Amino acid sequence: MNPTAPRRARFLSQMEEGVAIFSTSSELIRNADSHHRFRPDSDFYFLTGFAEPDAVMVLAPQHPTHRYILFVRPRDEAREVWNGRRAGIEGAVSQFGADIAYPIEELEARLPTYLEGARQLYYRLGIYPDRDRQVIQALHTLRHAKRRLTPSPTTIVDASVLLHEQRLYKEPGELELMRRAASISGAAHRAAMAFTRPGRTEYEVEALLEHFFRHHGALGPAYPSIVGSGENATVLHYVENHAPLRDGEMLLVDAGAEFRYYAADITRTYPVNGRFTSHQRAVYEIVLTAQLAAIDQVRPGVPYIRAHETVLRVLTEGLVELGLLKGSIDELLETEAYRPYYMHGTSHWLGLDVHDAGDYVREGAHRSLEPGMVLTVEPGLYFGDGLPEAAQPFRGIGIRIEDDVLVTPDGHDVLTHETPKTIEALEALVGQADGLPRLR
Numbered sequence: 001m002n003p004t005a006p007r008r009a010r011f012l013s014q015m016e017e018g019v020a021i022f023s024t025s026s027e028l029i030r031n032a033d034s035h036h037r038f039r040p041d042s043d044f045y046f047l048t049g050f051a052e053p054d055a056v057m058v059l060a061p062q063h064p065t066h067r068y069i070l071f072v073r074p075r076d077e078a079r080e081v082w083n084g085r086r087a088g089i090e091g092a093v094s095q096f097g098a099d100i101a102y103p104i105e106e107l108e109a110r111l112p113t114y115l116e117g118a119r120q121l122y123y124r125l126g127i128y129p130d131r132d133r134q135v136i137q138a139l140h141t142l143r144h145a146k147r148r149l150t151p152s153p154t155t156i157v158d159a160s161v162l163l164h165e166q167r168l169y170k171e172p173g174e175l176e177l178m179r180r181a182a183s184i185s186g187a188a189h190r191a192a193m194a195f196t197r198p199g200r201t202e203y204e205v206e207a208l209l210e211h212f213f214r215h216h217g218a219l220g221p222a223y224p225s226i227v228g229s230g231e232n233a234t235v236l237h238y239v240e241n242h243a244p245l246r247d248g249e250m251l252l253v254d255a256g257a258e259f260r261y262y263a264a265d266i267t268r269t270y271p272v273n274g275r276f277t278s279h280q281r282a283v284y285e286i287v288l289t290a291q292l293a294a295i296d297q298v299r300p301g302v303p304y305i306r307a308h309e310t311v312l313r314v315l316t317e318g319l320v321e322l323g324l325l326k327g328s329i330d331e332l333l334e335t336e337a338y339r340p341y342y343m344h345g346t347s348h349w350l351g352l353d354v355h356d357a358g359d360y361v362r363e364g365a366h367r368s369l370e371p372g373m374v375l376t377v378e379p380g381l382y383f384g385d386g387l388p389e390a391a392q393p394f395r396g397i398g399i400r401i402e403d404d405v406l407v408t409p410d411g412h413d414v415l416t417h418e419t420p421k422t423i424e425a426l427e428a429l430v431g432q433a434d435g436l437p438r439l440r
Contacts, residue, residue, distance in 0.1 A: 018120030233398030286318030
């Protein structure tokens, strides 16, 4: 059974009287006449499974025959020779289950027909400005018709309020895809570890990771791969990936594959030469202890924020043991004394998007974890510029450890468990590959 049909049915059951519109983007120019590889809008894809650009879905539950309408690019033999096959109007019905489909060029003319009689419009403004203009024009047309016999929408409701709550709880089929993304990503990280050694470069490691992603059937990276050695590891979103790998430095690799549009998100940090120094080991053990303690908090009924609170306490205790902070743990937490070394959150939802859909706070309180949710757990410690004198021996060390964790009915399941992270496992693997073929 097509998984999108029950998703649409569930969304429709939560709507009050109204019509919903979801859109995906056009192709984006990269440079000159070259385009970026197209990736469909996650909300649109979740409800349709349709992965072509320039498409709009309308859900009109009150319409007598057309409840699910797609506007898509029609077939065009000449264009398809150059740019690939299209499903077209016929395929939108036969392959993707639409009750009826039209050319995307007819959206503005036909949209008022489907909005007529609806009291609410479920639509997310501000994502696609050109589409916003067409939707607003359709509302304008209805409201200024000469003979208005039926109502038109007077309220616009952000469609993501309903849909993102639905996307937060992963279906069995989604989890299967996420497990595959995690497995591919783990294989890539293991290969990168074995390949890493002094004299190689960040971009070689990046290339190896992304080779493994594609080689095993992933679409590519789920986000720009972060491969930062030395002080580059202290920059949270470092993506230049140009520097040489130097003896005595650490390498932080934050990379995950996207498999059938579902993301993995893994970070590992290890010594370029395969052996931790005493300072690197001390920091790494603190971060790993914090991560394991936080993962242990991932279970039903526990507030989402608990993992972060756990990480803050363990990291703060560790910074005190290193002599970098002084005072009572509670006071240091209250004053956020850890922030020079740990400045980001510990978790985010994961799914079709790397930072996936779903609220973190509900009715003024941090929501509790429930089965089917998937989140990352990613503590770190970073010793970059502007350190106090006591921290100078740790300068240039940036460590983050990240796994993807599913909330199960009786606890949790670490989807990325195949990726090594103990000191012993890392030292046994890093630098063990003979190398890859090089261009002459």
